[in-house]
Amino acid sequence: MAIETIAAASPLPATVPRILIVEESDINRRLTQHVFIQAGYFADTVTNGHDAVHAVRKQAYDLIVMDCRLTDFPQFMATRMIRFYENRQGNRARIPVIGLTAFAPPGFHERCLRAGMDACYEKPFRVEIMQDLERRWLAADRDVAAEAGEAAAESG
Numbered sequence: 001m002a003i004e005t006i007a008a009a010s011p012l013p014a015t016v017p018r019i020l021i022v023e024e025s026d027i028n029r030r031l032t033q034h035v036f037i038q039a040g041y042f043a044d045t046v047t048n049g050h051d052a053v054h055a056v057r058k059q060a061y062d063l064i065v066m067d068c069r070l071t072d073f074p075q076f077m078a079t080r081m082i083r084f085y086e087n088r089q090g091n092r093a094r095i096p097v098i099g100l101t102a103f104a105p106p107g108f109h110e111r112c113l114r115a116g117m118d119a120c121y122e123k124p125f126r127v128e129i130m131q132d133l134e135r136r137w138l139a140a141d142r143d144v145a146a147e148a149g150e151a152a153a154e155s156g
Contacts, residue, residue: 017062017138018042022052032125039130049078056082061095063137068101076115083116096137
């Protein structure tokens with residue numbers, strides 16, 4: 001398994017959300033990673049569903065952005081396996097899984113949701129998509145981390 005991590009230009013605090021990008025296409029993977037890093041996030045990447053499932057077992061992620069059509073697993077199988085793992089852990093928070101697809105025929109988005117994804121966007125990955133993800137799923141994480149930091153500072 002190969003998880004690629006590219007650090008942001010300046011050191012990021014531990015409270016910064018960590019993103020896992022699951023994408024077979026090198027250019028799409030690097031573009032998506034670049035957008036998140038430029039926005040100030042940690043962004044790990046893997047190239048297939050098998051490695052995504054293993055990465056989730058080794059590292060806590062705040063968001064997963066996953067190609068909907070990975071060739072190493074049947075469609076959506078990696079998402080189903082991640083959800084199964086989360087359910088078995090019991091105490092682990094549900095990680096938002098966001099699908100990316102280059103082609104979404106009618107009903108595709110609903111299939112993504114039934115498989116356990118939280119949303120699905122069409123490629124190419126753009127800054128506007130990242131901003132929507134940030135607003136919908138990552139802002140809450142940052143607010144919780146900031147409140148925890150303030151509480152620790154007040155009690156210490």
